[in-house]
Amino acid sequence: MSVRLQKYLADAQVASRRKAEEMITEGRVSVNGKTITELGTKVEDGDTVCVDGKEVRPAEKLIYIMLHKPDGYVTTAKEQFGRPAVLDLVDCGYRVYPVGRLDYDTSGLLLLTNDGELTYKLTHPKHNVEKTYIAQVEGTPTEDEMKHFREGLEIEDYKTAPAKIKILKKGTLTTLKIVIHEGKNRQVRKMCEAIGHRVRRLKRVATGSLSLGSLEKGKYRYLTDKEIEYLKTL
Numbered sequence: 001m002s003v004r005l006q007k008y009l010a011d012a013q014v015a016s017r018r019k020a021e022e023m024i025t026e027g028r029v030s031v032n033g034k035t036i037t038e039l040g041t042k043v044e045d046g047d048t049v050c051v052d053g054k055e056v057r058p059a060e061k062l063i064y065i066m067l068h069k070p071d072g073y074v075t076t077a078k079e080q081f082g083r084p085a086v087l088d089l090v091d092c093g094y095r096v097y098p099v100g101r102l103d104y105d106t107s108g109l110l111l112l113t114n115d116g117e118l119t120y121k122l123t124h125p126k127h128n129v130e131k132t133y134i135a136q137v138e139g140t141p142t143e144d145e146m147k148h149f150r151e152g153l154e155i156e157d158y159k160t161a162p163a164k165i166k167i168l169k170k171g172t173l174t175t176l177k178i179v180i181h182e183g184k185n186r187q188v189r190k191m192c193e194a195i196g197h198r199v200r201r202l203k204r205v206a207t208g209s210l211s212l213g214s215l216e217k218g219k220y221r222y223l224t225d226k227e228i229e230y231l232k233t234l
């Protein structure tokens with residue numbers, strides 16, 4: 001991404017844009033060691049900008065995004081198999097990272113941010129953020145199976161914490177609403193399999209009270225200030 005030098009200086013809170021222009025024309029500013037007096041000069045990512053010989057770094061702007069992840073995308077930045085990555089869907093001019101992960105074949109709500117502190121908070125097991133999923137499973141779970149699911153069950157060598165499960169629509173494929181607040185690898189799939197109902201489709205529809213709403217698959221939006229505040233209180 002490139003920005004005009006005077007905007008770069010203003011964004012870095014060195015001076016107002018007008019004052020920054022003065023500094024440039026006065027020959028006080030250099031880019032990669034070369035003094036710049038032209039006002040239109042653009043600065044690229046990775047350039048070194050100095051004022052009076054002292055380096056100026058841009059203040060990092062914090063970005064918070066909600067993406068409706070489609071199935072068939074990985075949440076890792078780059079991977080060896082060349083499969084599409086969620087970051088290909090987001091063009092916000094900043095380096096953002098997914099908050100936690102969703103499986104390649106899971107769709108739904110994925111937060112992305114460059115706020116490392118918030119990511120840490122939201123993904124740390126002790127913070128217990130509720131995540132709501134809609135799952136389509138093979139067959140229909142019985143009351144006993146759902147009781148087992150709610151109380152916690154063994155997946156591999158791990159006992160899951162109490163969770164919520166509710167049938168939304170019965171059929172050869174049954175639609176379930178599931179709420180968990182842990183984030184073990186493929187946890188919902190493994191929990192459903194543990195009660196004998198393989199997951200065919202999985203979608204995350206909410207994180208805490210933040211929901212996907214009508215955001216279209218593959219699209220993203222910026223969180224509102226209120227939503228950001230809310231996430232910070234979790």
Ligand code: URA
Binds near residue numbers: 103185
């Ligand atoms: N649980 C899963 O099994 N997969 C996901 O992607 C998220 C939760």
